[in-house]
Amino acid sequence: MGFNVPVINRDSEILKQEAKKWLEQQENQKKCVLVIVSIALLLDNMLYMVIVPIIPKYLRDIHNYEVSFEGYHNETHRLANGTYIVTAVGGHIDYHDEELELGWLFASKALLQIFVNPFSGYIIDRVGYEIPMILGLCTMFFSTAIFALGKSYGVLLFARSLQGFGSAFADTSGLAMIADRFTEENERSAALGIALAFISFGCLVAPPFGSVLYSLAGKPVPFLILSFVCLADAIAVFMVINPHRRGTDSHGERVQGTPMWRLFMDPFIACCSGALIMANVSLAFLEPTITTWMAEVMPETPGWLVGVIWLPPFFPHVLGVYVTVKLLKSFPGYTWAIAMIGLSMEGIACFAIPYTNSVLQLIIPLAFVCFGIALIDTSLLPMLGHLVDTRHVSVYGSVYAIADISYSLAYAFGPIIAGWIVTNWGFKALNIIIFITNIGYAPVLFLLRKVHSYDSLNGGGAAPTQNGEMTQLNNAPGYSQVGGKTETTVFNDSYQGWEDQQSYQNSANIPNHAVSFQDSRPQAEFPAGYDPLNPQW
Incomplete structure (x- = not known):
């Protein structure tokens, strides 16, 4: 027995078992994947746009640039007590290389993301989708925390570039995870559409979010909030880790991606x-x-x-x-x-x-x-x-x-x-x-x-069976051919209880041809009295 959870008055162990049972259902797993990936994409795009109203003013406040006073002239005023005051009026302050440094700071995330993406795609294809996503979100957590506490241009540039490294893993693995879990095309389109809506929402809500919190609580607050949400999202990925991915074949060996x-x-x-x-x-x-x-x-x-x-x-x-x-x-x-x-x-x-x-x-x-x-x-x-x-x-x-x-x-x-x-x-x-x-x-x-x-x-070369599954036609030389043409046969899935004979399917051996469910069924040229339950056959 665990402890009693307040408010709902339920035992913690019972709640844990119910949650585990709920997560084991495939449809619920899909919902969790969509929520986790959507939050990751929302965070990534908020991090991209939240600096727009904050960093230009912050860099001026910390005196990051060399300045010069252009177009000023002096005006002299005599007070009633005979004191003269000289003031500089007109003109403006010129911040040297401001646009150049801001441009590099804004573009550094996307630039590093371009260079890291080929490597992130290669790694994701070979180790799966969940672990790279956790790596990306944890990197975004650390980089955003550094950005929140950094007080110099060099530290901010390093943290911004590190965000691009994390985004290359989090974004790519997130989209790939949706494509992997949502296999039906209409379902996949709807899921990716929801993820894209979160991308747009992140781009649009980030500037007012950053501006309001920066004016009320200072620079660290908006970035620290986003960093801890990144960490929470990374922890949530552990709920949907699936060791039996589509990236493995029937023998459990990992499929090599293109x-x-x-x-x-x-x-x-x-x-x-x-x-x-x-x-x-x-x-x-x-x-x-x-x-x-x-x-x-x-x-x-x-x-x-x-x-x-x-x-x-x-x-x-x-x-x-x-x-x-x-x-x-x-x-x-x-x-x-x-x-x-x-x-x-x-x-x-x-x-x-x-x-x-x-x-x-x-x-x-x-x-x-x-x-x-x-x-x-x-x-x-x-x-x-x-x-x-x-x-x-x-x-x-x-x-x-x-x-x-x-x-x-x-x-x-x-x-x-x-x-x-x-x-x-x-x-x-x-x-x-x-x-x-x-x-x-x-x-x-x-x-x-x-x-x-x-x-x-x-x-x-694929033909639908009665249950709608696409199976590969048998292309073995001289196999089920009539008059030089390949014969296509639709089989009954209940033939002699064939659906229970998976062991025979695994032991089928057709030279120069991949084993498939259709290939391992009895063919017309087998002799009379063929018994699929007899291992000697």
């Missing part, structure tokens, strides 16, 4: 990766530049309103996730069309942004941008899992590392390229470039129309 370089050479996966980059380039270009443009075009806009300009588009993004999941369920063969519409919608909306004159007008194209991103991400992320299932080996670490690299490329180099374009050509030219590239890439997605014609690893 190398990342070979996945990159798959034209379908390369097309999806390019579309994910193009979809997120718009946000990566607009987020660091739209605030300055609003200050020039809409100078009367209050500062608080500029800070929450991305909050209303969050709701169209959630709507886009819901609509995409429903469309994929109704039209499973038109994933490419949904992604093409989303990318085109995103480009047209960006083209309209420079022509808006008020905040209300600006929210409308931004809403269409987020809606289009939801169409692309929610349709293509499940497709990556489907491509691995049908064209490669069903181990998902490397393919979702490619997806994470696509996101990181957009957010690592997007702000740098966007700043250069706006400085030299202007904000309107930036949006025209986004429009041209998105519309230009949209026809490339037409290549994905053949994705769902693949039903097995070799693109064909």
Whole structure:
């Protein structure tokens, strides 16, 4: 007997047994996996965006930059008692290399994430999904705690880069874990759609979260809260560790996943990766530049309103996730069309942004941008899992590392390229470039129309049995052939109690051919009186 739990008045051992029994059910395991991964993705994107309202002011407060006073002039005032006071008025303080140091600090997480992802995908394919996710979340816990307590630029840069190392493991293993546990395609689309909604929510809620806590309690508080949530999420992963993963075969040996370089050479996966980059380039270009443009075009806009300009588009993004999941369920063969519409919608909306004159007008194209991103991400992320299932080996670490690299490329180099374009050509030219590239890439997605014609690893040769399971046809030379053509036979699962004879299936030995359930059944050319229960046969 354990101790009595207050409030609910239940014994702790009984509660532990009930929780263990609940977790042993497969559907409940799936729910826990989805919750844990969604929280991990939420934390990662909050860590990415929470520094936006905090770090620029904090670095000035700790006198990180060399400063110079530009444009000041002296004014002399004589007081009533005859005292003269000289004051410096006008001008401004120039913080040397501020934009450069801020740019490196913001981009360091995504840059390190790009370099670590190939290694994280390789490791995840070989050791499973849960342990790398725990490693990533624990790394995020330590790096965020260091960031909370750091008081110099060097320490903050190191902690920010370490966050990228942890995110490379946590994000990739989380998406791969969803693809591994949710094997049915519509179910997988819905689960990944929910995870994507948490990604967007993290990006949008982080700036006000950080700003409010920083003003009320100082810099350490928001980062310490996020760090301890990372640790709690890492502990929760232990509840869903499954030693009997799909990454092992029937003999318990681990299946080797397809190398990342070979996945990159798959034209379908390369097309999806390019579309994910193009979809997120718009946000990566607009987020660091739209605030300055609003200050020039809409100078009367209050500062608080500029800070929450991305909050209303969050709701169209959630709507886009819901609509995409429903469309994929109704039209499973038109994933490419949904992604093409989303990318085109995103480009047209960006083209309209420079022509808006008020905040209300600006929210409308931004809403269409987020809606289009939801169409692309929610349709293509499940497709990556489907491509691995049908064209490669069903181990998902490397393919979702490619997806994470696509996101990181957009957010690592997007702000740098966007700043250069706006400085030299202007904000309107930036949006025209986004429009041209998105519309230009949209026809490339037409290549994905053949994705769902693949039903097995070799693109064909699978036949459904009566119970709906896909089994490999027997291709052994001269085996069940009539007139030179392979004969396809649908067997009855209740034949002579065959479902209980797993030992014979394991002992079947067909030269140069993989053992399968269909191959081990009695064939027409076996002699009369064949008895599958007799081991001599």
